[in-house]
Every structure is written in C-alpha cells, then in structure tokens.
Amino acid sequence: MDDRALRSTVPLRYDRTRGELVLLDQTKLPGEVAHIRARSVEQVFEAIRSLRVRGAPAIGCAAAYGVALAASEAEDRREGPAAARACALEACRYLATSRPTAVNLFRALDRMEARLRAAGDAPDASLRDVLLDEADAFFREDEESCLRISEAGLALLSPGMGILTHCNAGALATSRYGTALGPVHLGQERGYRFRVYADETRPLLQGARLTAYELMTDGVDTTLLCDGMAASVMAAGLVQAVLVGGDRVAANGDTANKVGTNGVSILARHYGIPLYVLVPVTSIDPGCPDGAAIPIEMRGASEVTEAWYRTRMAPEGVKVFNPAFDVTEASRIAAIVTDRGVLRPPYGPAIARLFAGEGGRP
Numbered sequence: 001m002d003d004r005a006l007r008s009t010v011p012l013r014y015d016r017t018r019g020e021l022v023l024l025d026q027t028k029l030p031g032e033v034a035h036i037r038a039r040s041v042e043q044v045f046e047a048i049r050s051l052r053v054r055g056a057p058a059i060g061c062a063a064a065y066g067v068a069l070a071a072s073e074a075e076d077r078r079e080g081p082a083a084a085r086a087c088a089l090e091a092c093r094y095l096a097t098s099r100p101t102a103v104n105l106f107r108a109l110d111r112m113e114a115r116l117r118a119a120g121d122a123p124d125a126s127l128r129d130v131l132l133d134e135a136d137a138f139f140r141e142d143e144e145s146c147l148r149i150s151e152a153g154l155a156l157l158s159p160g161m162g163i164l165t166h167c168n169a170g171a172l173a174t175s176r177y178g179t180a181l182g183p184v185h186l187g188q189e190r191g192y193r194f195r196v197y198a199d200e201t202r203p204l205l206q207g208a209r210l211t212a213y214e215l216m217t218d219g220v221d222t223t224l225l226c227d228g229m230a231a232s233v234m235a236a237g238l239v240q241a242v243l244v245g246g247d248r249v250a251a252n253g254d255t256a257n258k259v260g261t262n263g264v265s266i267l268a269r270h271y272g273i274p275l276y277v278l279v280p281v282t283s284i285d286p287g288c289p290d291g292a293a294i295p296i297e298m299r300g301a302s303e304v305t306e307a308w309y310r311t312r313m314a315p316e317g318v319k320v321f322n323p324a325f326d327v328t329e330a331s332r333i334a335a336i337v338t339d340r341g342v343l344r345p346p347y348g349p350a351i352a353r354l355f356a357g358e359g360g361r362p
Contacts (some may be wrong), residue, residue: 008217009268010024010356011026011173011174012053012061012065019076021043022038023036023047025038025047026210029209029213032192038066040070044063044065044069045066045094047060047062051302054173055168055245056104056247056248056279059102059105060102060105063095064111067092067131068112068128070087070090070091071127075127075234081127087117100295100297101294101295103283104282107282110138111138120307126164143176145281145339146175146182147176147182149182149183149279149337149338152342153180153182154186154192156274156337156342157194158240159197162196162238162241164230165181165207165211166201166264167206167211168207168210168211169181169243170185179280181211181215183243183278184215195221196211196223197223197233199225199231200224202260203322204307205308206258207357230267239273242274243278244278244328245257245258245278246277246279249283250291250293251289251290251352253343253348254329254346255279255328255333256330257328258330259324259326260326261328262328263326265329275334275337279337281338281339281340294325294327296323296325296327297323299323299324300322333345338354
C-alpha cells in the first residue's frame, strides 16, 4: 500500500511520548477520519466492544496495549509494583469480556499475562515498559504475519481475476495489508489489476463503509454489492475467487467469520468458485473441536432496526435475530491460507501437524 493509503487505514498505534493508544474510529468511516486517544483500559474496552476498533488481529493488538495502559495508570498514580501488577492482571480479565468470538483477543491477553508474570518483582515503571515492549512485539509480528499471508494468498490468484469479499479483513482490521484483503493490496502494488466485488455486509456495513473505502483509497477497481447480489455476480461469471478472513478456526477447519460468510460459501460451492480463508495461525484454536463449539456473539436489535436511518427501518416490537458471526463448514473451504503456509483438506490432520510439538499453542 502507498503512504496515502497507509495513513488513512492504520487502525491503531501507540504514542509513547504521550502515553496514549491512538485508535482510528471505524464507526465514523467513510465520512470522517477521526481518532480516539485512549489512556485507560476502560477506553480500550469500549473501543473494542463498540467496534471502533475491529477485526480479530487488530482487536488482539488493541487489547495488548490496553493491558500496558493499565500498568501505566497504576505507575502514574505511584501505587507501587504490586498494585501495577494487580491492575494489569485485572485488565486481562476485563478485556477478555469485551467480545467472545475472535480468538486473537484471548491469544494476546494470554501472552500479556505470561509476560506480566515473567516480569516478577520489577518496579512498576519497568513493568509498564516491559508490557509496552511486548505489545509492540505483538503488533510487529502481526504486520509480518499479514505480509506472509498476503504473499501466500497472492500465489493462488491470477492477474485480472474477479474477487468477491465479505466484511472487512484488510489493513483496517490488522496492523498492515490485512488477511483476506492482503493479496489484493499486494497485487495492486505488483500490477495484478484485480476487480473486487465487496458485499456491503449487513447489518453494520463493514463492506460498504470499510472495505470499499480501504480498497478505493489504494486504487483498487472496486464494485459494491448488496449482500443478496453475490449470487448474481457469480452466475454472470464475474467472480473467480472468494477471499474471506476468520475470527476463529476450529481444529477441524470450520471457520467463524462475519455473519453471511456461510451463505457466500454455499453460493461459491454451487458455482464452482474456490473460497479461501486467510488467517494468521493465532486465529486457529486447536482446543476447539469444531464450529459447533465456537461461541457466537449476539448483538443488539437496534443494529438491524435503526442503525443507519433517521427513522426506524422496522416496526416497533419486531423480534430480531442478530448474530455477529456464522460458521462455514470446512468442507466448503478450498484452502486455509496462514502465515505458516497454505493448509489443504483434510484440515484436522493439517492443523494438528501445524501445532505438533508446540503444546497445542501457536
């Protein structure tokens, strides 16, 4: 991505001079590029819960910095090393309740807690710096991971392809490039001239507000679709591949992603179009046996009935079913593209080999 695209699509960065986590408020896009300067773990929690920062990798990075902010707050209050450790540990527990589905959140918090305990009896100021260094490392590793995913995904595609996406798994959802959109951005740099069809992604319109914005900022040929139009572009032969991200991949390859992905996978199978899931290994949960065991976040009715209009979009009192995610069965996934290579079916053995010798952890 060029510098202009990067400046307006970086979801978060830590400002050490001011002791603030600077978050791009994605609820304001595409109309306004606004930033939140979070100085407390409560502000980070609210940003994650309200989707001001979203996308599994970015949520993990934000949570890591949130733990460091908790230690920093205690240090600023001169409460002593024990209080700083206690505040940071409590922050890990607190942030874990912000959203239930994205496994990256829990990976990040587990890592920060392990680093916190390894720090032992360090003075509180040192503890703050240790945790910030760990959060920085987590962020850098995600950036490197996204580049590897982008390279591996691009190898599966050909110049000029029509690509369908659902939700947003690009630079806005990660540290850079993205997962599902990473090959698109990398291909743009290398002259692949992809044509991208972006589902709007109801009810929160991440495709319309975020993916279309991000891709157009990078100069990608982008066409926006209502969710119900995906079958039409597939039937017309305009799509040769579907690229989606994933918030949690089970041990058998079943994948939870933004609600609507399951329907897209069924359409892609019908029309003979490969659907690729692009995720970092940190999004794979070898302890989760299958999609039925993945917790699915349920969100409020107002997102469906009134979020985007000055008047209600539905009658008062109507019942609303609003899961944030659904599960795509492994049988409809052509490949899972990770930062450690491309996994092919059967996914159970492939995922087991990926984690072999590592105690079941990435």
